[in-house]
Amino acid sequence: MIKILLKESRDDLRTLLGKRELRRGLLTGSFNFGFCPICETKTVFIIRKDWLRDFYHCARCGSIPRWRALVYVLQTYFPNWRELRMHESSPGGASSEKLKRECQKYVASHFFSDVAPGRMKDGFRCENLEQQTFADAEFDLVVTQDVFEHILNPGQAFSEIARTLKPGAAHVFTVPWYYWKPTLVRAVEENGAIQHLENPDYHGNPIDPNGSLVVTEWGRDFCDFIYKHSGMTTTVVRIQDKYRGIQAEFIEVFISRKPVEKDAPIKNESADMETG
Ligand SMILES: [Zn+2]
Missing domain, CATH: 3.40.50.150 (Vaccinia Virus protein VP39)
Incomplete structure (x- = not known):
């Protein structure tokens, strides 16, 4: 994870880590790395609840799967x-x-x-x-x-x-x-x-x-x-x-x-x- 995040700029890293959702996702272990079609950058996708349709967010843009x-x-x-x-x-x-x-x-x-x-x-x-x-x-x-x-x-x-x-x-x-x-x-x-x-x-x-x-x-x-x-x-x-x-x-x-x-x-x- 650190390896991927270090590829991003320091500001980006701070923004990502500053997001409450990301912290929660990392703590609960329900996340995966990937590439967001909306931000068009590497990101972390966080699962907040089992109903992924509304609760599987891009840590950068907050987007949902649909x-x-x-x-x-x-x-x-x-x-x-x-x-x-x-x-x-x-x-x-x-x-x-x-x-x-x-x-x-x-x-x-x-x-x-x-x-x-x-x-x-x-x-x-x-x-x-x-x-x-x-x-x-x-x-x-x-x-x-x-x-x-x-x-x-x-x-x-x-x-x-x-x-x-x-x-x-x-x-x-x-x-x-x-x-x-x-x-x-x-x-x-x-x-x-x-x-x-x-x-x-x-x-x-x-x-x-x-x-x-x-x-x-x-x-x-x-x-x-x-x-x-x-x-x-x-x-x-x-x-x-x-x-x-x-x-x-x-x-x-x-x-x-x-x-x-x-x-x-x-x-x-x-x-x-x-x-x-
Ligand atoms: Zn995104």
Whole structure:
């Protein structure tokens, strides 16, 4: 360990050792050395609790596994992502900060109920993912991180994302995926009101202290659902890479591609597809 840390500058070393998390990780022995895709430097990954998805942190940037997985997938499948025109909906965390910092044509949006769609607030463009004001074929990449479990009309949101993507461009995203069971819809919108079909479950939301309601637990039919509503075909990437700190429950990264004209789906064929 000392050998690796000594390779870093003295300031870096002091910063690392000054972090409470690192001290705790070293004391409990639940850590490993590696290379963080977000800081892009050697680091220590610390396991704070058994639920790695939220408690397996990079000692330098504080990132969690799904953020590192998303950035690693971008680096691997879209190595020129920094030059691409990118829209991220509902950003939050070290991965979003990196995209904002390093991608010159990055635009981030949140939905604010008090702002007209298309207008800016606090550096974010106000956009309803289900009804966006962006032009057709405006983006090379659309990114969402743990957003699609909260969308009330996800079919419409996937369709809108496909509309704003250039042919051949991709939606790269994370979402908790229960691939071993059918999709479970936990809540629906009826006449503008939310009707709960299951006990309400909320996740943290960077712009709402009340959190975000979990609407859908996506199951094995998820990729068919995306195809049916957007014509996009989806590749699921599951990485197990301790060296990059990518190891956790629900670690999948999805890449949905908008077809280029010649292999666009035939309309009736997609309409006939049913989801379980
Ligand atoms: Zn890091």
